[in-house]
Amino acid sequence: MTKKIALLGSTGSIGRQTLEVCGALGIGVEALSANRNVVLLEEQCRKYRPRLAVCMDREAAKTLQIKLSDTEVKVAGGPEGLMECATLDGVDTVVGAVMGMVGLQPALAALREGRRLALANKETLVCAGDLVMETARRYGGEVVPVDSEHSALFQCLQGCRDRGGVKRLILTASGGPFFGKTRAEMEHMTVADALNHPNWSMGAKITVDSATMMNKGLEVIEAMRLYDMPLEKISVVIHRESIIHSLVEYCDNAVLAQLGQPDMRLPIQYALTWPERVPGPAKELDLLSCKALTFLAPDPENFPCLALALEAARRGGSATAILNGANEAAVGAFLAGELGFGEIARRVEKALEDVPAVEDPTLEDILEADAAARQAAI
Ligand code: NDP
Ligand code: MG
Numbered sequence: 001m002t003k004k005i006a007l008l009g010s011t012g013s014i015g016r017q018t019l020e021v022c023g024a025l026g027i028g029v030e031a032l033s034a035n036r037n038v039v040l041l042e043e044q045c046r047k048y049r050p051r052l053a054v055c056m057d058r059e060a061a062k063t064l065q066i067k068l069s070d071t072e073v074k075v076a077g078g079p080e081g082l083m084e085c086a087t088l089d090g091v092d093t094v095v096g097a098v099m100g101m102v103g104l105q106p107a108l109a110a111l112r113e114g115r116r117l118a119l120a121n122k123e124t125l126v127c128a129g130d131l132v133m134e135t136a137r138r139y140g141g142e143v144v145p146v147d148s149e150h151s152a153l154f155q156c157l158q159g160c161r162d163r164g165g166v167k168r169l170i171l172t173a174s175g176g177p178f179f180g181k182t183r184a185e186m187e188h189m190t191v192a193d194a195l196n197h198p199n200w201s202m203g204a205k206i207t208v209d210s211a212t213m214m215n216k217g218l219e220v221i222e223a224m225r226l227y228d229m230p231l232e233k234i235s236v237v238i239h240r241e242s243i244i245h246s247l248v249e250y251c252d253n254a255v256l257a258q259l260g261q262p263d264m265r266l267p268i269q270y271a272l273t274w275p276e277r278v279p280g281p282a283k284e285l286d287l288l289s290c291k292a293l294t295f296l297a298p299d300p301e302n303f304p305c306l307a308l309a310l311e312a313a314r315r316g317g318s319a320t321a322i323l324n325g326a327n328e329a330a331v332g333a334f335l336a337g338e339l340g341f342g343e344i345a346r347r348v349e350k351a352l353e354d355v356p357a358v359e360d361p362t363l364e365d366i367l368e369a370d371a372a373a374r375q376a377a378i
Contacts, residue, residue: 002093002116002272006031006052006085008106009097011040013203014120014146014264018095019048021269024281031085033098036060042067049073052088054081056102079105086110093272096121097146099205100328101321101370104128108363111141118271120146122222123328127321128366129225143226144271149219150226151267152245152258157227158275160248169223170247170255172239173298174199176210179240183302187342191335199242199262208331209305212344213298217309218327221320224313231313236306238296243285260285304345312352318369319357325373326351333378351376 005027009015011034022029033054034041045053045068053068054076055061061077068075076084079102086094086106094110096103096119103121108128110117112135119125125132125143136143145151149171160166177196178186194211195204202210209215220234242262249255260266266282273280300307305327312323330347333339339347351373358365 001276004028004030004091005093006088006091007095008033011037014097017265018268030091031088033085038063045073054085082106083109087113108135111135112139114140117143122218125222125225126218126324146271148267149246155258156248156256165251167251168249169234171236173216174242175238189341212305213303214305217306221313236298317357317359318361321366321369322355322373325370326377329374329377347377
């Protein structure tokens, strides 16, 4: 079981819940990082007493340094600060909970140190999954998923000695706030509409991804990379209640599912304690108070982002980095009020058309594809 962590993205939704789990389980916190939320990062430093605190934003790092001058906490800034956080000695698990592709290089660095990477930051696997998994293999690191669906699959795959015995991975999707709407009805949805998720309270970007259903597309690619599965062996089912977090169908037609309250503290905790299980803060599931559990087919016509993600997965190579870069840029512009909701899918589609993909991309190819896709999208 993990004894000490470094936490990338501590001020976010996953970051805050990770600290709650660490507090409850007595896991040490050696390093924390944020972008520019200095107020919360200072508070976290005073409570958890890490050795290192990092702000990606250099101005914010300077402010934090002044605020923490009465403590022993070392403060660093910029991408090299993030790398220091990812490779700090004496840490056994690095939690990747930053938002976006910016988490990729620190994730690779942690794996090169042979650490466990408890990974929430799905963009990393979408952009460079093969590279991440190969780095883990080569340096003796390991990637343990935090994303609830992938944690559910991971749990249902425990004891499975031969992946050849797996017929299908089934990812569940809540359907998001716009479930049942047509593309035309969604065209002019506002930021407030998109941020109103029915079951989960998450960061802004992933909440918009849930509204477009890009999130589920990203998760299909994430599952392909984590579990080395072809696209044809992964399916998506809409499950509005978010009680079943995903399922594995085996070749004998046994289907294993993981159930629980929609509470990220459970998958976060499992990524820290695996292969052990210990009592923790996640909410208990009372089956008798569950209403009916329902399942429906997804609707890629009205949710074109899902179809685009599957298309990028089919193309392979750097196409998934193009998909992700364009989506990050378009969602950022939507959140800034510069783009309509319906434009997100069109911008991603345009980037996939305009930017050429390469097979077997290197890290440089991926960084280039990401930059070109962002430019093509806005
Ligand atoms: P939030 O937006 O709540 O938090 C993001 C964190 O990353 C914050 O600490 C933020 O710092 C930091 N950050 C943002 N931009 C940068 C940057 N450019 N450089 C360095 N740090 C940065 O996101 P979530 O916690 O919701 O999500 C984090 C990741 O986990 C995402 O990849 C998401 O897809 C994934 N995930 C989240 C789930 C959830 O329930 N929230 C579920 C499954 C996966 P600051 O506060 O200073 O901006
Ligand atoms: Mg998820």
